Amino acid sequence: MAATEAGVSEFVTVKTEDEAILRTPRRVLNFTEMRSAENRSVQNLNLNLNLNLNLNLNLNLNLNLA
Known part of the structure; x- marks a missing residue:
């Protein structure tokens, strides 16, 4: 199945925290x-719950001490 058939029309380049460069579908990045x-x-x-x-x-x- 082609990427466009799977609903992925665009790929983006992403640099991870460890400087690896990935090509990933836009919808995966959005997820x-x-x-x-x-x-x-x-x-x-x-x-917030802990502070409260x-x-x-x-x-x-x-x-109670007062």
């Missing part, structure tokens, strides 16, 4: 970027 953004979103959510939990624990501790 990778989407997953990266999703992972950052989950990490931010976890950080710590804040609540500190407030409760301070109120």
Whole structure:
């Protein structure tokens, strides 16, 4: 099956963190970027939940000591 038949009409050149140069279909790159953004979103959510939990624990501790 040709790339265009698979829904891939464009290839892009990508340089990875270790300086490797790859040729990858645009839709694969878009999927990778989407997953990266999703992972950052989950990490931010976890950080916010941890900060809120710590804040609540500190407030409760301070109120109990007062």
